[in-house]
Amino acid sequence: MIEVKDLQKSFGGTPILKGITTTFENGKTSLVIGQSGSGKTVFLKCLLGLFTQDKGSITYDGNIYSQLNTDQKRDLRSKMGMVFQGSALFDSMTIAENVMFPLRMFTKQSKSEMQDRVDFVLKRVNLPDAHNKMPSEASGGMQKRVAIARAIVNNPKYLFCDEPNSGLDPKTAIVIDNLIQEITDEYNITTIINTHDMNSVMEIGEKIVFLKDGLKAWEGSKENIFITDNEVVTDFVYSSELFKKVRKMYLQERNT
Amino acid sequence: MTYLHNIGAYFLMIKDMFRKPTKWSVMKTLIFKDIDDLIMGSLGIVAFISFFVGGVVTIQTALNIDNPLIPKYLVGFATRQSIILEFAPTFISIIMAGKVGSFITSSIGTMRVTEQIDALEVMGINAINYLVFPKFIALMLYPFVISIAMFLGIVGGMAACYFGGYSSINDYIIGIQTDFIPFHIAYAFIKTFAFAFLLATIPSFHGFYMKGGALEVGKASTTAFVWTSVVIILLNYILTQMLLS
Numbered sequence: 072m073i074e075v076k077d078l079q080k081s082f083g084g085t086p087i088l089k090g091i092t093t094t095f096e097n098g099k100t101s102l103v104i105g106q107s108g109s110g111k112t113v114f115l116k117c118l119l120g121l122f123t124q125d126k127g128s129i130t131y132d133g134n135i136y137s138q139l140n141t142d143q144k145r146d147l148r149s150k151m152g153m154v155f156q157g158s159a160l161f162d163s164m165t166i167a168e169n170v171m172f173p174l175r176m177f178t179k180q181s182k183s184e185m186q187d188r189v190d191f192v193l194k195r196v197n198l199p200d201a202h203n204k205m206p207s208e209a210s211g212g213m214q215k216r217v218a219i220a221r222a223i224v225n226n227p228k229y230l231f232c233d234e235p236n237s238g239l240d241p242k243t244a245i246v247i248d249n250l251i252q253e254i255t256d257e258y259n260i261t262t263i264i265n266t267h268d269m270n271s272v273m274e275i276g277e278k279i280v281f282l283k284d285g286l287k288a289w290e291g292s293k294e295n296i297f298i299t300d301n302e303v304v305t306d307f308v309y310s311s312e313l314f315k316k317v318r319k320m321y322l323q324e325r326n327t
Numbered sequence: 328m329t330y331l332h333n334i335g336a337y338f339l340m341i342k343d344m345f346r347k348p349t350k351w352s353v354m355k356t357l358i359f360k361d362i363d364d365l366i367m368g369s370l371g372i373v374a375f376i377s378f379f380v381g382g383v384v385t386i387q388t389a390l391n392i393d394n395p396l397i398p399k400y401l402v403g404f405a406t407r408q409s410i411i412l413e414f415a416p417t418f419i420s421i422i423m424a425g426k427v428g429s430f431i432t433s434s435i436g437t438m439r440v441t442e443q444i445d446a447l448e449v450m451g452i453n454a455i456n457y458l459v460f461p462k463f464i465a466l467m468l469y470p471f472v473i474s475i476a477m478f479l480g481i482v483g484g485m486a487a488c489y490f491g492g493y494s495s496i497n498d499y500i501i502g503i504q505t506d507f508i509p510f511h512i513a514y515a516f517i518k519t520f521a522f523a524f525l526l527a528t529i530p531s532f533h534g535f536y537m538k539g540g541a542l543e544v545g546k547a548s549t550t551a552f553v554w555t556s557v558v559i560i561l562l563n564y565i566l567t568q569m570l571l572s
Contacts, residue, residue, distance in 0.1 A: 119449050145347060148451035159442035173450055175353055231449075 072096050073118065073229065073261055077127035080113055087113045089285040090127065098259040100252055100275045102266055105282035106307065111265040112156075114282065115233055118263065119153060120144060131229070149177050152222030152260075154232040158214040160206035166217050167193070167202035173225040192220040196250060212243040219247070223254055230255065230262040236271060244268060248275050269314055272296065281307070297321045337532050344460050344528075347453040354461060361465035365427050369472060372426060373419055377410075377476040380418075381483030384409050389493035399494040403484070403502020408511075410480035416515045417563050419476045420522040423469075424555035428530035431462060432551040435534030436544040444535070459531040469523035470516050477515070514570045521566060522559050529555040 073095040080088040087110045095101045103111050116122045118129060120136060129136045131147060139147060160169050167189050174185045193199055196216040206214060215235055222230055232251060236244035252275040255262040264271065272279060276293040281304050289304045296308060297318055309315045348354065388405040435458055438444050447454040481503060488499045533551035537543055 116445075121445055121448060142347065145451040145453065148449055151449055151451075153446065153449040155442045155446060157442055159446040161443055161446075162441070176350060176450065176452060 072132060073263070074130040075118070075127070076130075078114070078117060078124050078129065079126040080110075080117055080122060080124050087285050088117065088124070091282070091285075091287045092127075093280050093287055093290060095261050095263055095278070097261050098255065099277045100255045100262045100264065101278040101280065102264050102272055102276045103280045103282060104266060104272060104307070105288075107267075109282040110285040111282055112233060115231055115263065115265050119151065119231060120148060149173075149225070150228040152225070152227035152230045154215065154218045154222050154230075154235050156233040156237055158206070158211075158218040160214060160217055160221070162206050164206075165202065166198070166204050166206065166209065169206065169217060170220045170224050173221065177225055188224060189220075192224045193217075195223075195254075196220045197246070211238045212240070212247070215239065215243075215247055216250070219250060219254070223258070226258060228260055230260050232262070232264040232266075234265055234267065236266060236268045241270065244270060245274065251275065269308060269311070272308065273317075283307075298325075333532075336536060337528070340455055340459070340532055340535065341528060343453065343455040344463065345456070347456060348460070349452065349457045353457075357457070357461035358464050361461045362468060364430065365462065365465050366468045366472060369423060369426060370475065372422070373472050373476050374479050376422060377415065377419065377479040378483035378486075380414060381406060381410055381480030382487035384414070384480070385484035385487040385493065385499075386491060389488070389491070399498040400502035400505060402488060402494045403499035404505045405502075406484035406499075407481060407503040407507075410484070411477055411511055411515050415473050415476040415480060416518040416522065417559065419473060420519070420526065420559050421556050423472075423526055424530075424559065425552050427466075427526055428551050428555045429548040431527070431530035432534040432537075432548040433544055435459075435531055436537045436547050437541075439535065439537055440540055440544060455535065458535065459528065462531060463524065463527040466523040466527040467520070469526065470519045473515070473519045514566075517570065518563060518566050521562055525555055525558050525562065529558060 075091055075093050075095075078088050078091040079086070091110075091114065103114060105111050113122060117124050124137070134143075134147065136144065136147070160166075161172065164172065170189045170192060171185050174180055174188060178185070180188070189202070190199075193201060196219050198213060198216055198220070201209065201213060201217070206217070209217065219232075219235070222232075230251070235247050235251065239247065248271050251262060251264065254260070264275075266272070273293060276296070279289075279291060279293060279296055280287055281289040283303055289299065289301045291299065296304065299305065309318055349357075385402055385406045388409075389402045392399075392401060435444075438458070444454050444458070447457060485496065485499050488494050489496055494502075530548075530551040533547045533554070534544075537547040
């Protein structure tokens, strides 16, 4: 479980996060949503320890991150998997080498064991034949799936995804969403996803945290988001006519 | 204040370079790759420049000796001294600051821009050790490059002597053997090791801590070249004062 208390962060005197308090539970897919510039990426990078918060605390299963020493922080980070917005694959390595990288760094497995594990996770993300391709030869969707494979290959306790669906077609986006949801259930990991994609919110949002101007404006489940009367949330989530209709239908069905 | 901050950050980076080492099986591969990129990849240009600059030094020395009382072997002597004491260790290092330094800054800078360094850090890897340490080890072979530069510089001088008719080969060989002080070779290699350290770390620092996008990668490479050259020249002065005066 990840507990965030009064998280504050500013850059050059401009406050980006103004005191966020929330909790992310094990085995659940939590989504952080909000407009561009609302502080989602800074929030995620603070959780990952890539940015140091100005105030507040982040606790990973009882361990307060800021109180850990450098080696303890690195050990904790080795239990994290991260899917970056731009995938961040190592461009000098093949896809198989990218996925194998955490195993080479943190395990004492033999080459054949590592190879088997890479084969397994690449099959798991529906890329059974992509081993020898370079990242530059892969499409955006493939790169995202390789990034997911690399993030889960070492059985992480925490999985973070920064806009995993950005730049993907709706069909591939659903494949990625379902994949993340399945992996979260399968390995009982704490998954936090930053997204703009309302399809993801409706599909896999077991917990949703809505950020606005660096503050938590709302939190709840995907069921709650249909019935909330919080105008800030409804303005953002139901900004398209399609989603307005979906919500109307949901509420009508619920009342009958 | 920015300069002081950067100097502090540079020394902290050097400290981090030796902390939490990367697994040897992985590090070994990185070191061999960097030896190939930084050392083997530089041999061609170093050989070419050394040979022809050796020739130019010989021609200029010979043309400035017009007094018949000065022995002809002085051409070889002056070429040897220039090449061993200054040209090979210092000026080849300035050239390497451009070639190897910009390569290091741009490759690490691109990794920063594309979040590959963030990916390493999120995995709990000491990114500074992973990226900088293999370059530092690879550049410990830099004296090998400088030895080749010294040899080819002197051979280039001999070729210029022979083809330009400035002195006989025998005079040139006598010149390069005259008043030979073995400590000068030690002095040159002490400088070379110090410059190798700078060549590995200053461009890495500029790449690792750069901010921005593709344009800033180019700017960081230029800045790295300027600072590496400045520090090499300053350290050259200090070491020369310490070791030869």
